Amino acid sequence: MSEVTILVADDDRGIRTVLDQALQRAGYAVRTTGQTRTLWSWIEGGEGDLVITDVVMPDENGLDLIPRVKELRPDLPVVVTSARNTLLTAVRATERGAFEYLPKPFDLQEVVEVVERGLAPAARGGAEEPAAGAPDEDEQMPLIGRSPAMQDVYRVLARLVGTELTVMINGESGTGKELVARALHDYGKRREGPFVAVNMAAIPRELIESELFGHEKGAFTGATHRQAGRFEQASGGTLFLDEIGDMPMEAQTRLLRVLQEGEYTTVGGRTPLKADSRIVAATHQDLGELVRAGRFREDLYYRLNVVPLRLPALRERIEDIPDLVRHFLNRCEREGLPRKSMAPEALESLRAHSWPGNVRELENLVRRLCALCSDDVIGASTIQSELADVESDRGDGASRQPAGAQSLADAVDAHLRAYFDAHGDGLPAAGVYDRVIREVERPLISLALETMGGNQLRTAKLLGLNRNTLRKKIRELDIEPGDATR
Incomplete structure (x- = not known):
């Protein structure tokens, strides 16, 4: 050979x-x-x-x-x-x-x-003919990021845009599931048709069937005229079913029939209508678990999950943060907000954040800074202060801990029980309260100073203390400058 x-x-x-x-x-x-x-x-x-x-x-x-x-x-x-x-x-x-x-x-x-x-x-049988009319190179990017995790997404999307396959997008809230659905539409064969998005979690359960399939006049109390459903509105285009895991069982049965037979009837209607739209579904839930719990039809799951596509959380692609920030800053400027840039150390602060709200949280932060920050160059102290405020607004941190993690109250309780058990009758006659408070305050203030880069004014704001009170506690607790960087 x-x-x-x-x-x-x-x-x-x-x-x-x-x-x-x-x-x-x-x-x-x-x-x-x-x-x-x-x-x-x-x-x-x-x-x-x-x-x-x-x-x-x-x-x-x-x-x-x-x-x-x-x-x-x-x-x-x-x-x-x-x-x-x-x-x-x-x-x-x-x-x-x-x-x-x-x-x-x-x-x-x-x-x-x-x-x-x-x-x-x-x-070696040759490739499918390219679709005509692809968007121009200088069009706004539908998705941002050059990380390996996003490259995997791009390659899957590139193979799917020329098909009619049903796609199931899975990812945490804020990862950009609708952006991916729009990319599948905008670069696909149905780009000239409508893109219709419907969020199952935002519609009252009793109205979902009417919302999806439409209804006839007189079909129910309040139905004063015929109403086209989302399937009819999306004819010739793409129907994006977001948060599909929140769809009630009765609507799941009707959706399954559409996927199996390619037709549906309106609520109160008798004449079957042809379904002519590509279906893209999305969820942040584990549909497999919902199936096992009897809350989602197994046959519908397999009909929707023809091509599964998982979107990475922002914490899984931290290297994309500079590109995302640049994109959001440019978008804000185009929308009329003041022009801003981000200092390198500020970007490092962003990389260190856990981003429970994912890309949506990052975009909201950038928009807020463009609107409210007086500095042309956004620095690290500003980022740290904003992120600290966000964490404070979220409330009790115990609700955000991973499964199986102790809450702060549980950890303190366990520590105090061990302390009392260890000392037994040898506990001091007085002063236990002050000793415990001191042991909690010292690491708390040291960590807060570290988070704020040693800036006492911002640390006082983070802790909700008067600046003079903070200085007094630093002296009383004998917190050295080096303690704030450990």
Whole structure:
């Protein structure tokens, strides 16, 4: 059998070298170039069994080469690599007929595995024709982030936009589930149709069927005229069913019939109507657990969960925070709010936050700072103060602890019980209250000072103390400056 040859085009000599070495170790012959025109001459000459090309090349965009390759040699797999790791890059690569999209920096073993899949006979039947009318490059990005977690999302989305498959998006509140649903619509075959979103948790249970399927005049008390439902409104487009786990059982039964038979009837109606919309569902709940608890139909679960897509929480992609902040600052400026920028140390403070509200919480914070902060450059102390206020507004921290964690009250109770048990009859005659309070106050004030970077004014505000009272306690508790940084 003749030797399999991989053609590699990248303007970075270092990347060409590591790909050359990795692919040769895997048993392939390799030809590398830093010019698209050289790559094209090899392809025209019938060379190569698979192509790996960068997007940004000095003489031609690698994505623009793909349609010509598909026309001349439709069975030649093209793998696209790019440091411009956005959803648009992934979608464009897929639309033009690329076999795979690999964001940089990539794992060399993953490259070898992609090459092996690309050379498999089943993978060489050509790609689906790209959809017409894709959004322009300079359009606002629907999703922001270059982290590995988001790259996985982009690659799945790029494969799904050209299909009609039902998608189930799972993720915590605030992770951007509706943005993903809109991306599936905006870059898909139904982009010219309507995008209709409905939140199951926001609709009274007795009105959900009417909301989804519509109703006829006189169908129930108050139905004074015919009302089109969301399925009818979404005809020819996409219907996004958010918080699907909150759908009552009776509505689940009707939705299952729509998915099975492709038609439905309005409340009080008799004539079946054709359902012509792509279904995208989303939830922050564990639907599998709801099925086991008898609160969600198992057959509907499998109908909706054709393609599951999990969105990462913001704490799982902290490296995306600078890009997200820049995006939100620019959006605020376009909306007429004062122009702001973020100091590097402020970004570090944002990275250290746990973000229980995810991207939505970050966006709200940035908007608030753009509107209320008087400084043109937002510093770390401002961020720390704002985050401290947010934590205070959330109330008792015990409600936010992970499952199985002790509340503060339980921890203190256990500590005091151990203290009293250990001392027994040897407890001091007086002063236990002051001793316990001192033991709690010292670490509390030290930690607050550390959180506020040693700034006593902001620490006093965080603790709800007068500044002079705080200074007095620092002296009484013998808190050294170094204690605030431990």
